[in-house]
Amino acid sequence: MVKLKVWPMLAAATVLVAAIELSTGIHIAHAEDRFILMASTTSTQNSGLFDHLLPRFTAKTGIQVRVVAVGTGQALKIGQRGDADLLLVHDPVSEMMFVRDGYGIDRRDVMYNDFVLIGPSNDPAGATKAKNINAAFRNIAKSGASFVSRGDKSGTHNAEQRIWIDVGINAVKHSGGWYREVGAGMGATLNTTSVMGAYTLTDRATWLSFGNKGELRIVHQGDEQLFNPYGVMLISPKRFPHVKSAAARVFMNWLTSDEGQGAIAEFRIDGQQVFFPNTK
Amino acid sequence: MGRSDQYPSVLQTVPGPGDFRGPRMVPGILPLEVRRVSLDMGSRRLLDDLNFTVKSGSFTIILGPNGAGKSLTLRLCHGLLRPTVGEVLWRGIAAREVPKHQTMVFQRPMMLRRSVTANIEYGLRLQGMGRRQRRERIAEVLKLAGLEALAGRAARSLSIGEQQRVAIARAWALRPQVLFLDEPAANLDPSATRAIEGVLRAVHNSGTKIVMSTHDLPQAKRLADEILFLHRGRLLEQSSADTFFDNPVTTEAQAFVEGELLW
Amino acid sequence: MSDVESALLSAVRLVFTLDRDLAEIIGLSMRVSLSAVAVAALIGVPLGGALALLRFPGRKTVIVLLNAFMGLPPVVVGLAVYLMLSRLGPMGVFGLLYSPAAMIIAQSVLVTPIVAALSRQVFVDFWSEYEDQLRSLGAGRGRAILTLAWDARSSLVPPVLAGFGRATAEVGAVMIVGGNIDHVTRVMTTTIALETSKGNLAMAMGLGIVLVLLSLAVNASVFIASEAAAKSGR
Known part of the structure; x- marks a missing residue:
C-alpha cells in the first residue's frame, strides 16, 4: 500500500498558497x-x-x-x-x-x-402630461403614487433632492409613506421601482443599459434642470x-x-x- | 495500619543486571509511600486514609471488587490525581505532576490515530530520544509484546486485546522503573488475557516494578507476589500473595477469596 | 420563459462557454477564499486548541467573544478592515486597500472566529478522551495541542469547510475592501451584486448557481480526500 501523506501535503500547500497570495497581493499594491x-x-x-x-x-x-x-x-x-x-x-x-x-x-x-423620470407605463400621476419636471414631481406627490429615492447621498440623489426643494415639497417627511428611501445604488433602486410600479429619477445611461425594465418607461425627460x-x-x-x-x-x-x-x-x-x- | 512495616515486600530477587538498561542508569525512585491519603469528590469520600509502601522487586496487585477505589489509587500513585488529604512520596520526596520513570496503562487503551509504531514512538519522542535509538527501542518492545506483524497497522483498527498490548509496549518502551496497570485485561477473552499476562511477565522479568489492579481473583493468583486488598475505599490488607490467599485476615478478604460476591 | 428557466439557462451557458472573464473571476474567488481560510486555519485551529486545553485569565471571555463573532456581519468586518487599510488608517502606509490582499485579510478576520470556535469544540471532545494518556506520557499542553490537532485532523475538516463556505458566500466585506474592480478584485459574489444592480437578474442568478456548484465541488472533493485519508489508516 502506498501511504500517501495527504494531510501534511495539504497543510504545506495551503500555507504556501496563503504566503504567496499575501505577498503577491502586497507586491501588486x-x-x-x-x-x-x-x-x-x-x-x-x-x-x-x-x-x-x-x-x-x-x-x-x-x-x-x-x-x-x-x-x-x-x-x-x-x-x-x-x-x-x-x-x-x-x-x-x-x-x-x-x-x-x-x-x-x-x-x-x-x-x-441627463436624468430621466421613470414610472409605470400607465402613469397614474400623469407625469407625461406635466409641462416640466417640477410639475411632474408635484403631480406625483399629489397623486399619492410611490416614489423611490436612492437615499444614499449620490449625485442622482442630490439632483432629486434639489427638485423637491424647488417645488417646495418636503418629501422626506413622507418617508415610509409614498416616498421610499432605499439607500441603495441606481440598479438596486430601479429593481425596487420595477417591483413597486413606482416612479424614480435615474440617469439615462444606467436606464438604457438596465436589463430589468419590466413595466417601467421614461415618463418625463428633456428639461434643462435634468442636465447631469x-x-x-x-x-x-x-x-x-x-x-x-x-x-x-x-x-x-x-x-x-x-x-x-x-x-x-x-x-x-x-x-x-x-x-x-x-x-x- | 502499619502492616507494611512488618511485612517484607520483596519476595523475589531482582533479575541479573544484564536484563537492565534504562532504570539502572538513573537513581531508583522507589520506594513509593502513600501516607494517610484520602480523596474526596464533593462531599463523598472515595478513598479513606490509605497507608502503604511499594518497594521494588515484587509483582504487586491491588485486588478488590469493582468500586473499591483501585483505579483512583493507581491514578493517585501515578500523579494524575492529587489527594485531598495526605501525601504521595517517591523515595521520601513529594510527587509533582506525573513524575518521571514511572508510567501507566489504562483500562481502556487510548490509541493515537496513527500506526502501532508511531504510537510507541510518540512517548519516546516526548523524552527527546534520538531517531536511531527510537528505532532500536521500538523494534525491541514490538518483539517483546509480540506485535511485530502489526507494526504498520493503524492502531485503532486493532482488537482491544491487541491495543492493550500496544499500550503496554508504549509504556514499557519508556523503560520505567514502575509500571502501573489499571485492569489491563478487563473484558478480554482468555487468549487475549493470556497474551497480556505473558507480556506482563516479560516486563516484570526485565526488572520493571509492576503495580496492577484487578478484580479477577484467578488472575491475581497467577501473577501476584504481593496483594493490596482494597474494599470501599479502604486498604484492608497488604500481604504476600501466599499469605493473603491462604490466610486472609479480614472477613471481607475471606469472603472475596472464597469467591463470594462482594461490593 | 420564466425567471427560473432563464436563470438555469444562463447558468448552463456560463458553465459551458466559460469565457476568460468568468474563469478569471472564479479563479480569484477561489484564490482569495482559499487563502483566507488557510490563514484562518493557521490562526483558528491553534487558538481553538489553546482555549480548550489551557487555563488562563480571560479565557471564558475570549470563548464568548469568539462564539459571538461567528455571526459578525461581513459589512461590519469589511468596514473595520477598510478603516484599518485606508490611507488614513493605521495600516494605510502599506497601500493594501482595493487589492486581493485586502480581501484575504477581511475574509480571514471574518472566518477565523468560526474556525476557532468550532475547532475548540473538537479539541474539547478529543481532550476528554486523550487527557489522561497524554498527561501520563508527560506531554505538556503545547505538545498536547499539536498531538490533538494531528489526531483530530478529520474532525477539524468541517470547521475549516464551514469557514470556507462563509468566505465564498460573503459579499459585504470584499465589496468594501476590494472595490469590485474589474480584472483586479472582482469575485463571484461581487459580480452577482453588480449584475443584479444592472438588472441582469437571470445572469446574476446564473452566476449564483455556478457559485453553488463550485462550493459543492470543493466540499465534495474535500470529503472524498478525507475519506481516502481515513481509509489509508492514517
Whole structure:
C-alpha cells in the first residue's frame, strides 16, 4: 500500500498558497504607477462606458485604470481618505466643496448626460402630461403614487433632492409613506421601482443599459434642470503625498483631450449616444 | 495500619543486571509511600486514609471488587490525581505532576490515530530520544509484546486485546522503573488475557516494578507476589500473595477469596 | 420563459462557454477564499486548541467573544478592515486597500472566529478522551495541542469547510475592501451584486448557481480526500 501523506501535503500547500497570495497581493499594491485608482459612480460603470474608454487609454499609455464604482457621496469620501488617485463623479456642488476643502485639485468638466423620470407605463400621476419636471414631481406627490429615492447621498440623489426643494415639497417627511428611501445604488433602486410600479429619477445611461425594465418607461425627460454634468479631479498630492498624481494627470488630460472626448461621443447603448463631451 | 512495616515486600530477587538498561542508569525512585491519603469528590469520600509502601522487586496487585477505589489509587500513585488529604512520596520526596520513570496503562487503551509504531514512538519522542535509538527501542518492545506483524497497522483498527498490548509496549518502551496497570485485561477473552499476562511477565522479568489492579481473583493468583486488598475505599490488607490467599485476615478478604460476591 | 428557466439557462451557458472573464473571476474567488481560510486555519485551529486545553485569565471571555463573532456581519468586518487599510488608517502606509490582499485579510478576520470556535469544540471532545494518556506520557499542553490537532485532523475538516463556505458566500466585506474592480478584485459574489444592480437578474442568478456548484465541488472533493485519508489508516 502506498501511504500517501495527504494531510501534511495539504497543510504545506495551503500555507504556501496563503504566503504567496499575501505577498503577491502586497507586491501588486506596490507596483508603482503601472496603475491608478479612480473612484467613480455606478452610472458610468454599469453603462459600460469604462469598458469602452479604458482599454483605449491603457493601450496608448500602458497605464491601467482601476475603477471603484460607488455613489458620488461615497466616492468623495474615498477621496477624502486618500484612497483613490482621482475621481470622476457627477455632483458639481459637492465637487466644488471638495476642491475648496483642499482634498482635490484641477477639477474639470468632462461630459454630461441627463436624468430621466421613470414610472409605470400607465402613469397614474400623469407625469407625461406635466409641462416640466417640477410639475411632474408635484403631480406625483399629489397623486399619492410611490416614489423611490436612492437615499444614499449620490449625485442622482442630490439632483432629486434639489427638485423637491424647488417645488417646495418636503418629501422626506413622507418617508415610509409614498416616498421610499432605499439607500441603495441606481440598479438596486430601479429593481425596487420595477417591483413597486413606482416612479424614480435615474440617469439615462444606467436606464438604457438596465436589463430589468419590466413595466417601467421614461415618463418625463428633456428639461434643462435634468442636465447631469460629470467632473474629473485629482486628489491633492499636497494632502496625500502617496497618490499617483502624474499618472492620474495623464489620464485626466487624455479624458479631456480631443481623442478622449471623441471616444466618449462614440459610446452607444442600443444605438443611442448617452454621454456628451463637455470640456470648455 | 502499619502492616507494611512488618511485612517484607520483596519476595523475589531482582533479575541479573544484564536484563537492565534504562532504570539502572538513573537513581531508583522507589520506594513509593502513600501516607494517610484520602480523596474526596464533593462531599463523598472515595478513598479513606490509605497507608502503604511499594518497594521494588515484587509483582504487586491491588485486588478488590469493582468500586473499591483501585483505579483512583493507581491514578493517585501515578500523579494524575492529587489527594485531598495526605501525601504521595517517591523515595521520601513529594510527587509533582506525573513524575518521571514511572508510567501507566489504562483500562481502556487510548490509541493515537496513527500506526502501532508511531504510537510507541510518540512517548519516546516526548523524552527527546534520538531517531536511531527510537528505532532500536521500538523494534525491541514490538518483539517483546509480540506485535511485530502489526507494526504498520493503524492502531485503532486493532482488537482491544491487541491495543492493550500496544499500550503496554508504549509504556514499557519508556523503560520505567514502575509500571502501573489499571485492569489491563478487563473484558478480554482468555487468549487475549493470556497474551497480556505473558507480556506482563516479560516486563516484570526485565526488572520493571509492576503495580496492577484487578478484580479477577484467578488472575491475581497467577501473577501476584504481593496483594493490596482494597474494599470501599479502604486498604484492608497488604500481604504476600501466599499469605493473603491462604490466610486472609479480614472477613471481607475471606469472603472475596472464597469467591463470594462482594461490593 | 420564466425567471427560473432563464436563470438555469444562463447558468448552463456560463458553465459551458466559460469565457476568460468568468474563469478569471472564479479563479480569484477561489484564490482569495482559499487563502483566507488557510490563514484562518493557521490562526483558528491553534487558538481553538489553546482555549480548550489551557487555563488562563480571560479565557471564558475570549470563548464568548469568539462564539459571538461567528455571526459578525461581513459589512461590519469589511468596514473595520477598510478603516484599518485606508490611507488614513493605521495600516494605510502599506497601500493594501482595493487589492486581493485586502480581501484575504477581511475574509480571514471574518472566518477565523468560526474556525476557532468550532475547532475548540473538537479539541474539547478529543481532550476528554486523550487527557489522561497524554498527561501520563508527560506531554505538556503545547505538545498536547499539536498531538490533538494531528489526531483530530478529520474532525477539524468541517470547521475549516464551514469557514470556507462563509468566505465564498460573503459579499459585504470584499465589496468594501476590494472595490469590485474589474480584472483586479472582482469575485463571484461581487459580480452577482453588480449584475443584479444592472438588472441582469437571470445572469446574476446564473452566476449564483455556478457559485453553488463550485462550493459543492470543493466540499465534495474535500470529503472524498478525507475519506481516502481515513481509509489509508492514517
